[in-house]
Amino acid sequence: MSRFLTPAKIGLLALIELYTEEAVPNDSIVPVIKFIISHLLGRDLVSTSVSAPADPWGKADSTIRLVVSIQDFEHVLGPLAAADHLPGRRLWDMFLEKLWAIDSLHALRVFFDRLPRLSAKTRDELRRMAELGEHPPSGLLLSRRSPFGRFVRKSHSEFPLLKFGPAAELWKGFVKYRHPTAGYWNRRNPHHGRLSFDSVLMTGEHGWGPGADALAVVAYGDMLRLDGQDDTLSVSTDDIESLLEFQIELIQKYGNRAPPDIRDRLLRLLKDCHLIPSLSHYLNFSDAWRSGEYPTSLDHLHRYFDYTMQGRKRLFYQYALMNVAIVQTDFGCHKEAVTAMLETVSIARENRDMTCLNFALNWFFHFGRAHPDLVRDLENSTMLGSGKETLAFLRVMAKETGMWILWGSALLNEAKLGLSGGESVSVALEYMVRSSHMVVRRNMKTMMGAQLSMAIALWDRLGLSYLSGLTCEVFMRCHANRSVFDDELRVTCRLAGLLAGRGKYEEAFEKLEAVNSNSLRAVESNQHWHLYRGILKLSRDLHRNNIEAADCLLSQLLQMRTDDIEADIVFVIDLLHVESLTRRGDYEPAFVKTDRLIAEMRHDKRDISLRIRLLLTKAHLFDRTGRPERGFTIAMRAASLAWHARLVALLWQAMGAIANVLNALSEFATAAELLVIVLPRCLETDMAYMTGTLYSLLADARMGQAGEKATAEGMSRGGRAAGAPMKATASASAAPAAAQKKPSEFLAKAHEALDLAFGYFSLVEDVEMQCQVLAKNATLMRSMGDHGLSEEYAAKYVALKRKADARNG
Numbered sequence: 002m003s004r005f006l007t008p009a010k011i012g013l014l015a016l017i018e019l020y021t022e023e024a025v026p027n028d029s030i031v032p033v034i035k036f037i038i039s040h041l042l043g044r045d046l047v048s049t050s051v052s053a054p055a056d057p058w059g060k061a062d063s064t065i066r067l068v069v070s071i072q073d074f075e076h077v078l079g080p081l082a083a084a085d086h087l088p089g090r091r092l093w094d095m096f097l098e099k100l101w102a103i104d105s106l107h108a109l110r111v112f113f114d115r116l117p118r119l120s121a122k123t124r125d126e127l128r129r130m131a132e133l134g135e136h137p138p139s140g141l142l143l144s145r146r147s148p149f150g151r152f153v154r155k156s157h158s159e160f161p162l163l164k165f166g167p168a169a170e171l172w173k174g175f176v177k178y179r180h181p182t183a184g185y186w187n188r189r190n191p192h193h194g195r196l197s198f199d200s201v202l203m204t205g206e207h208g209w210g211p212g213a214d215a216l217a218v219v220a221y222g223d224m225l226r227l228d229g230q231d232d233t234l235s236v237s238t239d240d241i242e243s244l245l246e247f248q249i250e251l252i253q254k255y256g257n258r259a260p261p262d263i264r265d266r267l268l269r270l271l272k273d274c275h276l277i278p279s280l281s282h283y284l285n286f287s288d289a290w291r292s293g294e295y296p297t298s299l300d301h302l303h304r305y306f307d308y309t310m311q312g313r314k315r316l317f318y319q320y321a322l323m324n325v326a327i328v329q330t331d332f333g334c335h336k337e338a339v340t341a342m343l344e345t346v347s348i349a350r351e352n353r354d355m356t357c358l359n360f361a362l363n364w365f366f367h368f369g370r371a372h373p374d375l376v377r378d379l380e381n382s383t384m385l386g387s388g389k390e391t392l393a394f395l396r397v398m399a400k401e402t403g404m405w406i407l408w409g410s411a412l413l414n415e416a417k418l419g420l421s422g423g424e425s426v427s428v429a430l431e432y433m434v435r436s437s438h439m440v441v442r443r444n445m446k447t448m449m450g451a452q453l454s455m456a457i458a459l460w461d462r463l464g465l466s467y468l469s470g471l472t473c474e475v476f477m478r479c480h481a482n483r484s485v486f487d488d489e490l491r492v493t494c495r496l497a498g499l500l501a502g503r504g505k506y507e508e509a510f511e512k513l514e515a516v517n518s519n520s521l522r523a524v525e526s527n528q529h530w531h532l533y534r535g536i537l538k539l540s541r542d543l544h545r546n547n548i549e550a551a552d553c554l555l556s557q558l559l560q561m562r563t564d565d566i567e568a569d570i571v572f573v574i575d576l577l578h579v580e581s582l583t584r585r586g587d588y589e590p591a592f593v594k595t596d597r598l599i600a601e602m603r604h605d606k607r608d609i610s611l612r613i614r615l616l617l618t619k620a621h622l623f624d625r626t627g628r629p630e631r632g633f634t635i636a637m638r639a640a641s642l643a644w645h646a647r648l649v650a651l652l653w654q655a656m657g658a659i660a661n662v663l664n665a666l667s668e669f670a671t672a673a674e675l676l677v678i679v680l681p682r683c684l685e686t687d688m689a690y691m692t693g694t695l696y697s698l699l700a701d702a703r704m705g706q707a708g709e710k711a712t713a714e715g716m717s718r719g720g721r722a723a724g725a726p727m728k729a730t731a732s733a734s735a736a737p738a739a740a741q742k743k744p745s746e747f748l749a750k751a752h753e754a755l756d757l758a759f760g761y762f763s764l765v766e767d768v769e770m771q772c773q774v775l776a777k778n779a780t781l782m783r784s785m786g787d788h789g790l791s792e793e794y795a796a797k798y799v800a801l802k803r804k805a806d807a808r809n810g
Contacts, residue, residue: 005159005239006171008178009067011109012074013037014116014156015099017149021119021141024095029081033092036077040067041148058263061247065266068236071178097186100179101193104200106172113160119143120150173221236270238278244270245280252287254447256486258522259288279308286324293524295332302328319348319357323364330368331525333564335375339368355402359395363407366391366414371568373606389418405443412436413455420462421608423646429459449480450488457495462610464649466687470499486520494533501537504689504764509537532558532570539577543584544690544767546805551581572598572611579618584769588626595619613639613651620658629665636662650691653683657695664698669705676702690770693761697774700754704781707747714744748785752778768805772798 016037019025025033040063067073078093103109121142122130130137143150163171176198187193244267248259259267271281286301306321326341342361349358369376392415399408416432419425433455440448453476460469473496481489493516497509513534521527535554542551558574575598582591595618602612616639620632640655642648656679663672676699683692755778762770775798782791 004162005237006156006163007068007237007240008171008175009040009071010156010237011103011112011175012071012096012100012178013040014112014153016074016078016096017143017153018119019092019095019099020149021143023141024084025092026082026084029092032077032081036073038148039063041152058251058260061244061251061259061263061267064240064244064247065263065270068240068270069266071181075182094189097182097189100182101186101198103175104198106169108200109172109175110160110168113157116153116157119153120145176221241270242278242280245278245284249280249284249287252284252291254485255520256291256523256526257520258291260519264288279305282308290328290331291523291525295328298328299325319345319352319354319361322348323357323361326364333562335368335372335564339375342368355398356404359398359402359404359407362391362395363410366395372564389415392418405439406445406448409436409439409445409448410451412439413451416455417458420459420646421610422606423609423642426459426463426647433459446480446483447485450476450484450492453480454488454492454495457492461650462646462648464653464682464686466499466502466650466685470496470687473499486517486523486526490516490520490526490529494529497533497537499687501540502688502690502765504766506537506541506766510534513537528566529570532561532566536570536573536577541766543577543580544765545808546584546768547808548581548585555581568607576614576618579622583622583625588622591622592619595622609642609646610648610651613642613646613648613655616642617651617654617658624658624661629662632658633662649682650686650688653679653686653695654691657691657698660695660698660702664701664705667705667709669702669709673699673702673706689761689764690767693758693765693767693770696754696758696761697770697777700751700758700777703747703751703754704777707744707751710747711744745785748781752781755781768801772801775801 016033020030020033020037039060063073074096075093078096079091081092083090083092083095103112118138119142121144122138123145127137143153145151145154160168180198183198248263248267251257252259258264271277282301282305286298286305289295289298289301302321302324306317309317322341322345326338326345329335329338329341342364345361346358346365349355349361365376392411396408396411396415399405399411412432413436416429416436419429419432433452436448436455437452439445440452453472457469457472457476460466460472473492476484476492477489477496481492493512497512500506500509500512513530516530521530535558539551539554539558542548542554555574555578559578561574563571575594579591579594582588582594595615599612599615599619601607602615616635620629620636620639623629623632623635636655636658640652640659643652643655656675660672660675660679663669663675676695680692680695680699683695686692755774759771759774759778762774775794779791779794779798782788782794
């Protein structure tokens, strides 16, 4: 196996030679140059598509196909006409003529010797040629610094370095690589014989007789037999190392594993290598790590650093420790991971490796956010400092060392830290704008996922659900194919959650099912996808009052180790568990779990939005147990926290909890006034369940106002009958407008609010709340004297109950 040259590269050289001889017509230059450039530079310079999803593994696939078979050349050159425009003559025929002209090892050497004629001469070479009386070359010449020129010069310099054995192997590999075209070439050139692939054998065939066949068997073995397959492939160490580096880069960049077909073909190429590159062990480590085989991944990681650290002392020791810490974190060995990362920080400082040090500190920040109990004592006993101090240090050092991605990540983390602590939204937005400016200025396309994810979270906290969904769509259409798959998966899950919040469950599941199946082969991505899909299904089952199916799903979710999944998903599962207990009527364990979660949130200083959700959950539990007044101070505290943190959606939910308490205290007018103010803004959040709840509370307030008005009118009529004095007309005209309304008007408004609430609860398929609204409507119609419509609502109630029972089995 040669270091650089392969039969496929000989084909590329022959095609470049055709290009310099102007044998490629003008209308065929673009596909030819595009084909050559894609294999020399590893990317397509012609395609400028932004919205079309790109195949990140296309380079590896095309490189392997070109090394294995000549069919890629035929696929590109077959449809193109030749420059001489002879009938039936294609560019593919001229290309084969070039290849079949190399009919011996000597001819191959001559082919490489004439490569310098393709490149433009330097000034010294032109001066030397003028002194010798030689004419300067004419025609189309390659610039020495162009991709074509560099490739030609490197190929010319590599061939003389080959000893006879590797040169002979290259020649035999070229014969085998060209052999599939022998049948076509013999049909186009009948004078060629069966030994035309080697001019030495063909010339000596008449003199040697049967000995020519024996000599061919000795020289070439069985690789030219048409009835057999030779599994050996001619591949260079340069191709192998570039393929390994490319796959490792994609795994680290996108977080995906290599597709099985590409993985199998790469293993086949590695099997034919006499010297296995050390990068193959790192690729095996990355693949095993992503697949969840942690012991195997540690084994390959140790093997890789055992090879790379020979003779380099401790130059890469800190990177080995960093990788070990990352793997141990995913394996759940958090204390061992902290120990390994602390040693990484120590050695990086000793070696003055600021890149490694910055990445280690960034890891500590994210680890501390996910596991605050493990780093709480560490921050006090070491010089790591708190989260804000770490981010400030990272921001300064990343700027000084030119680590732009880390700089942008630090800015976004500072914005996220400020929002989670309930600090100023304007300051967080300032950090986001600074990060966005740097991302655009430095063209860091992989950072767009984190940038837009932060924007999605900001719009969601401000209650602008439409902008949140729009940002999700922008990312999926414009930036998903250039971002890390984890960002794509999380944005997809966020979009599915928005759709489920509007009651579009089927569309939400379709979004999740449309995720690339190969990308889900990574164990963490697959686990996150299944968890989020299970959460959506559990939420739907709870709304449908399918308690048995919900308990089955919930038991599976609760069995997951909290260290293996994200803290936010753990919190969502806990809230769904509390809701399940509430719907089953198990209020005591629901109260116990809610109180425990509130204490943990206060102790760990987690995101303030999580604490507000727990407070609202506790206020809801008091309402379900018939004691809504006890939740008044809790709802007021939640509203205060939501207002200061500008968590608009949670603020409207807290206003609903306060209005519910006001209804319980018979302050119906105040509750109705509050809800009328809140509802228009709540509609902007696109949260159907919360909107339906507020409309239901507004109906309760209107019915309470109707009852108060009816009582007041009854007392007024009774007073006048007993001779009570009449109030002045002027004072009556000065009364509030609500006091002048009749009970029937309040009942009509209550009926309108109940119909709207039923529509929103129908969107999210919440059977319990639909039945509650139908029961209220039946009672309302009966109080208004419309017994027929009351019976109709009662019949709908019974039918809905039966339908839910039938659907739930």
